[in-house]
């Protein structure tokens with residue numbers, strides 16, 4: 001009960017501090033919101049690409065071409081023992097040849113095609129691990145898989161991740177500076193008051209906590225604003241145009257590839273509050289000498 | 291209640307207090323006198339742990355203040371009522387809220403806050419000014435708010451550093467008499483001053499400092515004329 005009343009007082013003191021900060025509140029919140037919007041976009045994009053690669057990747061199939069000396073069904077059984085493998089489909093050389101003859105009209109020559117396995121894996125990142133293993137099997141002469149596409153997407157994703165981390169980092173540093181300055185101003189304006197409180201025996205926690213909460217408040221408001229921006233972008237730009245465009249260019253493109261927006265918001269909120277509270281804690285620790 | 295043992299304090303090599311030994315008993319009422327620069331405020335700051343002695347030890351209620359960690363300083367100050375020459379009131383808060391501040395910060399429930407603040411304002415005779423802001427009060431009234439704030443948490447020790455320094459003689463005497471009445475309830479009171487009139491009027495213990503040294507210490511004294519003839 002007592003702790004609750006103290007907490008309630010601290011919250012009241014926090015909002016008095018916010019009220020006194022006036023316009024600089026909005027400066028802090030806008031900068032932090034911009035940083036979080038960029039961070040959120042990057043997060044959303046890389047997570048979506050990761051999803052995409054996973055969903056698409058699991059449709060990707062490793063084609064394994066077999067030596068004629070082995071019985072394809074037996075090889076298929078061996079291959080299906082690998083834990084990465086979800087499905088093995090056997091295309092015998094006869095079936096393949098029949099198919100080909102329909103289009104090529106090359107009836108006079110003997111069948112040049114190998115027996116083929118279409119090996120489907122569980123997850124995209126398993127393709128590259130499994131392919132060389134398959135190639136080591138004596139029965140398998142060659143493997144082929146659309147590695148390049150997945151690789152390109154992954155490279156692009158890594159680039160975005162690194163750029164995102166750098167930009168977010170720079171903006172976070174800028175935000176910390178602005179939060180620090182704002183809270184420093186509040187502390188300066190309250191210097192005499194803080195001195196009085198300290199002489200009256202008011203605890204350090206009670207004196208400093210409002211500044212930490214003020215920072216956390218900035219973080220929460222900025223995260224909410226950033227989320228609104230992201231949601232708007234998602235609803236009016238990405239959803240109607242981009243998704244459809246992509247779908248028409250690449251039919252394989254999975255429809256529902258958006259990373260869960262609630263998770264993005266949670267991460268942004270946590271980051272925003274952490275940066276804000278951290279800035280407040282650092283500034284009050286540095287400038288409140290009691 | 292208050293004990294100093296071989297306490298010295300220097301600022302950048304210049305001594306402000308030199309080897310002070312002193313004891314003020316529980317419930318005692320004493321003046322700390324001396325001309326400006328004698329070291330009165332320095333001694334007060336040592337007592338409420340705003341400063342630490344360069345050498346020697348300061349005890350309040352048996353606790354060695356040298357050994358207090360920063361976290362324990364607020365606990366010490368809650369057991370002291372501190373009164374200042376410039377009152378040090380929160381200008382944006384009413385008299386009531388000034389007195390109530392520490393109680394609220396300690397999580398005392400509002401009903402109790404109301405009761406205790408009202409009774410403290412009663413002691414200083416300011417019930418009817420509870421809702422006034424400091425700038426709406428006279429100097430004497432502001433100091434009485436300061437005293438109400440100092441006693442609201444029932445501290446065993448009151449420290450007043452030149453509490454009448456900004457007040458006219460009549461008001462000064464009222465304030466000192468008020469502090470004397472409070473001490474009758476068992477509170478140890480130490481008042482620093484260089485105001486002869488109040489010291490002479492009260493005839494209580496007078497501890498005199500001169501150039502940072504303990505010059506005299508008499509049980510029911512007056513302001514020593516030798517002090518002013520430095």
Ligand SMILES: Nc1ncnc2c1ncn2[C@@H]1O[C@H](COP(=O)(O)OP(=O)(O)O)[C@@H](O)[C@H]1O
Nearest residue numbers: 301305306324325326327328329330331332333
């Ligand atoms: N913070 C300080 N820094 C340097 N010198 C100080 C400081 N505080 C007090 N002094 C010096 O210590 C001596 C005693 O000062 P003070 O305790 O304020 O005297 P009083 O309160 O009796 O007028 C003076 O010479 C003063 O200049």
Ligand SMILES: [Mg+2]
Nearest residue numbers: 330331332452
């Ligand atoms: Mg002084």
